[in-house]
Amino acid sequence: MExxxxxxxxxxxxxxxxxxxxxxxxxxxxETWTSGPESTLVIPTPKRAATYVMNLRLRPMVAPPxxxxxxxxxxxxxTEVGNFVIDRRTLRTCLVPWDIxxxxxxxxxxxxxxxxxxxxxxxxxxxxxQLGVAMARLEFYPDVYEAWQPGAELAGDxxxxxxxxxxxxxxxxxxxxxxxxxxxxxxxxEFGLVQRQCQAEPLGLLRFSSTxxxxxxxxxxxxxxxxxxPDTITVSISSNGREYMxxxxxxxxxxHAWVNAGExxxxxxxxxxxxxxxxxVRKLLEDLEAGxxxxxxxxxxxxxxxxxxPLAMAIRRYGPNTLLxxxxxxxxxxxxxxxxREAGFxxxxxxxxxxxxxxxxxxxxxxxxxxREAKRLRIAAGG
Numbered sequence: 001m002e003x004x005x006x007x008x009x010x011x012x013x014x015x016x017x018x019x020x021x022x023x024x025x026x027x028x029x030x031e032t033w034t035s036g037p038e039s040t041l042v043i044p045t046p047k048r049a050a051t052y053v054m055n056l057r058l059r060p061m062v063a064p065p066x067x068x069x070x071x072x073x074x075x076x077x078x079t080e081v082g083n084f085v086i087d088r089r090t091l092r093t094c095l096v097p098w099d100i101x102x103x104x105x106x107x108x109x110x111x112x113x114x115x116x117x118x119x120x121x122x123x124x125x126x127x128x129x130q131l132g133v134a135m136a137r138l139e140f141y142p143d144v145y146e147a148w149q150p151g152a153e154l155a156g157d158x159x160x161x162x163x164x165x166x167x168x169x170x171x172x173x174x175x176x177x178x179x180x181x182x183x184x185x186x187x188x189x190e191f192g193l194v195q196r197q198c199q200a201e202p203l204g205l206l207r208f209s210s211t212x213x214x215x216x217x218x219x220x221x222x223x224x225x226x227x228x229x230p231d232t233i234t235v236s237i238s239s240n241g242r243e244y245m246x247x248x249x250x251x252x253x254x255x256h257a258w259v260n261a262g263e264x265x266x267x268x269x270x271x272x273x274x275x276x277x278x279x280x281v282r283k284l285l286e287d288l289e290a291g292x293x294x295x296x297x298x299x300x301x302x303x304x305x306x307x308x309x310p311l312a313m314a315i316r317r318y319g320p321n322t323l324l325x326x327x328x329x330x331x332x333x334x335x336x337x338x339x340x341r342e343a344g345f346x347x348x349x350x351x352x353x354x355x356x357x358x359x360x361x362x363x364x365x366x367x368x369x370x371x372r373e374a375k376r377l378r379i380a381a382g383g
Contacts, residue, residue, distance in 0.1 A: 005052075005141025006043060016135075019043055021108070031134040033061070037116050039132070041109040043140060045101060050142035052096040053313050054081070054109075057138075059089035061131040063122040070132055073112040076100055084306055086133070091217060093310040095143065095342070109138075144316045145343035170376045176200045178371055182324070183287060185297045185311070186211030189256065190354050191326075194367045197360075205280035209255035213297075213311060219251040220314040223285060226250045228277025235266045235273075244269050248277075291319035294346075294374055298326040298353065305347050312345040324348055324374045326367075336369035338377060346374050 010016040010032040017027060023039030024032055046052065060070035074082035074094050082094035101107060113132030120128045179200035184191040184207045192207035205224070206216075219227070226232060232250040235257065237243070244257040246269070257269050264272075287293050295315055297308060305325060312323040326348045329335040335351035348370035354362040 004046070004048060005139065006046075007140075008041075008043070008138040010135045010137065023111075025129055025131070028134075031059075031136040033129065033134045034111060034113055034116065034132040036130050037113055037132070039111045039113070041138070042106050043109060045104050045107050046140075046142070048142055049098050049102065051098060051145070052101065053139070053141055053143045053316075054094045054096055055137075055139040055310060055313065056082075056092045056094070057090075057136040058086070058092070058133045059136075060086045060133050061117065061119070062087060063117075063119070063124055066122055067115065067117055070113060070115045072133060073114075075108075075110040075112070077104055077108055078110070089214075090307070091214070091310045092306070093313045096140075141317075143313075144320050166379050167376050170372050170379070173372075173375070175368065178368075178375065181293055181375065182296050182371060183207075183284075183293045185295050185315075185323075186216060187213065187298055187300055189359060190298060190362055191296045191367070193354070193359055194362060194364060197362075197364050198368070203280060203283060205277070205284045206253070206255075208258075209253045211253050213307065215252045216297075217311055217314050219253075220311075220317075222251075224251070224281045227253075227281055228274060230270060230274045233270050233273050233277075235269045237261050246273055285318070288315055288318035288321060291321050294322045294324050294378060296324045296326065299328075301353070302328045302330075305341065309342070309345060312342070316344055320344065322346060322374075322378055324370070326350060326370060328352065335363065336366040336373075338370055338373040340377050340381070343381070346377055348374060 008016050008019055010027060011030040012027040016032060019041045021040040021042045023034055023036050025035045062068055062070065069085050069087040071085050073080060076096050077100050079100045081096050082092065084092055086092070111133070116130045116132035118128050118130050119125055175198040179195045179198045180202055183202065183204050186206050186209055188210055189208040192204070195202065227248055227250045229250070232248060234247045234249060235244050236247065238245045242261060244259045244261060244266070245254055246257050247254050259269055297311055305327065308325045315321040315323055322344045324346045329349040329351050333349040335349050338346050338348040340346055350363050350366045350370065352363060354360065
């Protein structure tokens, strides 16, 4: 994807004041607070016709239990592109269609914050500003799936390049072959064990790693630079005392060494990881740039999909990638089903995840159904 767009940093002396039109406080070291119930930015209109991605790094002004979250409505040229509730520092992503961009001299980005409040009124000191969110960074760039239209892959005669025979043949793909088309991004090792139970053992940097979502997105933005350097690796015995665990200090990931306590010296495990991890980093980057695999991320429990959509956008900056986010089923979504939310963003459902004390006790049948359905949807979308 052509690397065009704009990044605005909101810390003091980082240039963000050039885009602030109204409703902002004085910039602080790393961020700027909104002031009042509405804040506005004016940014240059891009020339390239595309759907655009707007990433927002922000944190809310909260004071539990009085004020536990902030509602945020995002508009571009008076058209809503985002509406979410946040209760902690986070990354949110909005898609901005070209039809609300084209023909405009500038883009007016408005944040409406109905819960903005004064810290003074909440017992948080003498600050009498009406604060909503603190903005740290805004990115605005064209999406790799700019030509995709929601539902196009299910539009019957209007669909393009849909291979019906391939879709129907998905159920006949051997489990081993099916699972090699997926790669885990975490959040824990459950999907790696799904692949193992299907006799698939692909090499994967994050296959058996603990990767909390904010840390994973930071690593993707940094292209995993520095991961695997000897001075970033520490090794310790697991909580059950049976195996070594590796801690990556560069991004904060923890993963299995697959070495039992006493089988190797800790220093030797560090040396092995310093050789192995950089290779796996290169392989993951190559897979992301190729855009052929479906990348899988699961929460530790029920996780709102809007929190995960920024991950889909993060891997799309490498190429036309698809994220399969697996979460818990509910009254409206049965276990084993998958739905397409946006181009390159699928949401799958299982009835439960493996318990923490028995990672192998997973719902293999539902995981397989999810993967087959994700494969069908990718074929239907031309992937």
